[in-house]
Amino acid sequence: EVHLVESGGGLVQPGRSLRLSCTASGFTFGDYVMTWVRQAPGKGLEWVSFIRSKDYGGTTEYAASVKGRFTISRDDSKSIAYLQMNSLKTEDTAVYYCTRGLDGGDGSFDHWGQGTLVTVSS
Amino acid sequence: SYELTQPPSVSVSPGQTARITCSGDTLRDKYASWYQQRPGQSPVLVIYQDTKRPSGIPDRFSGSNSGNTATLTISGTQAMDEDDYYCQAWDSSAVVFGGGTKLTVL
Numbered sequence: 001e002v003h004l005v006e007s008g009g010g011l012v013q014p015g016r017s018l019r020l021s022c023t024a025s026g027f028t029f030g031d032y033v034m035t036w037v038r039q040a041p042g043k044g045l046e047w048v049s050f051i052r053s054k055d056y057g058g059t060t061e062y063a064a065s066v067k068g069r070f071t072i073s074r075d076d077s078k079s080i081a082y083l084q085m086n087s088l089k090t091e092d093t094a095v096y097y098c099t100r101g102l103d104g105g106d107g108s109f110d111h112w113g114q115g116t117l118v119t120v121s122s
Numbered sequence: 123s124y125e126l127t128q129p130p131s132v133s134v135s136p137g138q139t140a141r142i143t144c145s146g147d148t149l150r151d152k153y154a155s156w157y158q159q160r161p162g163q164s165p166v167l168v169i170y171q172d173t174k175r176p177s178g179i180p181d182r183f184s185g186s187n188s189g190n191t192a193t194l195t196i197s198g199t200q201a202m203d204e205d206d207y208y209c210q211a212w213d214s215s216a217v218v219f220g221g222g223t224k225l226t227v228l
Contacts, residue, residue: 035217037165043159045165045208048218061215064123097164106156107212108170115164 002111003028004098009116011074012088020083020116022098027081030054033101035082035109038094038118046097047097049083053103066092124213126220128181133226142195142223145208147190152211154184154192159206159222169194201227 006019007103035050046112051074052059060072073083081098095117126146134140144154159188167176169185172192182197188212192211196203205225209220 035215037219044206044222045159045210046221059215061214063124099165099205106153106155106171107217108167108210109157109165110152110167110170110176112164112166 002100004100004111004113005056006096006098006113006116007094011117011119011121012118013122014088016088017084017086017090018118020085020096020098020118022081022083022113024079024081024098024100025102030076031103033103034072034081035076035099035101037097037099037112038079038092039097040091040094041081043094046094051081052102056103056108068086087117088118090120092118093120094118124211124216126209126211126218128144128207128209128220128223130221131224131226133228134196134199136227137198138199140199140203140227142194142207142209142225144192144194144220145190146192146211146218149190149192149211150188152213154185154187154223155193155210156183156194156206157210158203159208161205165208169205196225199225199227203227 003025007083036048036103051072076099097115098113158167159165172187
């Protein structure tokens with residue numbers, strides 16, 4: 001059974017850093033695009049970043065709102081995806097979801113983690 | 123940047139058909155996916171590749187994509203379908219979500 005478990009969220013002051021982890025199990029991690037999606041309180045889904053599989057070059061992309069501050073990475077040997085978040089702003093407050101999509105597939109995300117809450121506040 | 127536009131809310135009577143639209147430039151040339159999100163829960167994929175249903179999704183959920191509009195159709199809508207729904211597509215190496223539609227069953 002596929003499982004995605006996010007961790008690392010919490011309360012952090014503006015300007016500080018936080019690293020989120022997404023631990024995967026139940027599938028061949030290296031075959032999938034791993035993506036972070038966030039949802040601010042009472043708002044809709046917002047794509048944050050993705051990292052492609054090694055077969056597709058491990059390419060990374062970021063939403064304009066986080067580019068230059070967030071870095072996504074993956075460790076296929078451990079089946080973990082990371083999101084390093086630097087220079088955090090109050091508007092980064094959200095539940096952060098990890099999700100997977102089959103690389104080279106149709107672009108949908110068929111499994112999601114339960115999410116981890118990041119609160120940026122002084 | 124690419125945008126997907128959804129109506130903020132749609133209302134339907136129990137047992138009737140609900141249609142939720144998602145509009146975007148040349149959307150017909152992309153694959154559209156749809157997600158259902160219950161309050162306090164993670165999104166669930168209900169339609170992928172415009173028209174396909176993942177296993178476990180009831181057959182009252184269907185999708186279409188033509189012109190610049192993708193549509194999620196829920197036939198015989200039930201009270202349990204009262205949730206938020208999001209469309210999603212890819213554009214130029216970016217993932218795009220619609221703003222979401224709150225479906226009310228009344």
